[in-house]
Amino acid sequence: MFLIGAWLLSAACALHAAEYPLWVANVQVTDDNKNDVLGDGTTVVSVRKTTITLMFNNANIEISGADKYAVRFDASDSYKTLNISCQGTNSFTAYSASAFQFANGGTVEISGEGSTLNIQPRNHAFFMSGTGKISIGQGGNPMTLNITPLSNTKLSPFSSPSTADVELEFYNLNADIYAPAGQTIASADNGFTSVSILGGITLLPEGTYWDNTMRHFARMESTVKEHMQMVAPTPEMQYEIVASCDPAQGNAEANGMTTFSESQIYHMSGDDIMFETLNFNLAATPAAHYKFLGWVDVTNMVKSDDENLNTPEKVIAMMQETWPELQAADPRSSVYEQLLQANASFDAETFYDYLFLYEPEDGHITFTAFFVQDTQDVEEVPSDQVPSTKVIENGALYIIRPDGKVYNAQGAEVR
Secondary structure (H helix, E strand, O other): OHHHHHHHHHHHHHHOOOEEEEEEOOEEEEOOOOOOOOOOOOEEEEEEOOEEEEEEEOOEEEEOOOOOOOEEEEOOOOOOEEEEEEEOEEEEEEOOOOOEEEEOOEEEEEEOOOOEEEEEEOOOOEEEOOEEEEEEEEOOOOEEEEEOOOOOOOOOOEEOOOOOEEEEEEOOEEEEEOOOOOOEOOOHHHOEEEEEEOOOOEEEOOEEEEOOOOOOEEEEOOEOOOOOOOOOOOOOOEEEEEEEEOOOOEEEEEEEOOEEEHHHOOEEEOOEEEOOOOEEEEEEEEOOOEEEEEEEOHHHHOOOOOOOOOOHHHHHHHHHHHHHHHHHHOOOOOHHHHHOOOEEEEEHHHHHHHHHHHOOOOOEEEEEEEEEEOHHHHHHOOOOOOOOEEEEEOOEEEEEOOOOOEEEOOOOEOO
């Protein structure tokens, strides 16, 4: 009877194991699982008074479904503070919602000296309602934060309701925070009372983002409010297009919009990339006895450390070989097609395909036209030499030149 009573008592205690207002990958943290929340050794929770500490060690969490978050914390009078401590590289992908959801305000402190935090949200990377504070990166050595929205999000990386009262603090942090066009990193418009940068931060509010076709890259410019202590976006890249060639073999020129900025290449509207009007042309005219081979940006396309691409001629051969395969896979892939045309035409889409492939370090791009001798053409060129006439007079051989002069067989002029 004693053993049965003890077992019943144990079972009752198990049924009433303490639960905490914290969920990781939609798993609620309890006394039973807090030492290994996900069962893979990457996630541990400790509780002390009103503070919950959530520790990640090389976690990789993917979650999908409405109202399912990588991390959810509901602050209360019992638990007002959530500390998130990171070690190694921790990655969180929320395919259907925000990655980190904080309800009822409270204080959330995220730290991890030397660690990396990668977040890919469908909605927001961090969302907090109520009155509270989010601080990221406290510590001696910098923490790295990368936020890359998934393809069709139109939402700010940091957000809260307009009725909220939330402070956002960035400490010693290396941060690439990518935002869709027209969206702010965080602003007073959606409930943030202040955004502060503390402790020497390198923050890049301009980033890279895939559109729905998963093909074109489009760089978005984030809107940065003047009252926010936020590093301004880097200036737009300016592009200058130049055409060149060996003048002994032909002529090359570039015309149209040969000077322009990134903002003239593309912009984002909703879920679709809408390209600005951008057109420039390359025209190559071979000299006599030459034919056009291809255009090569020698600085970016020729790779000295790749024996297959270490000369312009090898790059052109690669394009000739690759283009049919690219065309079959995606008819819109037209970079190589244009670079193999003597009269090449680049619009915003084609030019950005080129930028995506070769990533020039600066905006000065020289397309060089390469020519090759047209051996068939040379063979067909008529000679400007008219044959001389040979005659025999009185047993002697004479050569009559087209100009009427006569020479003997020894080459001496006789008349």
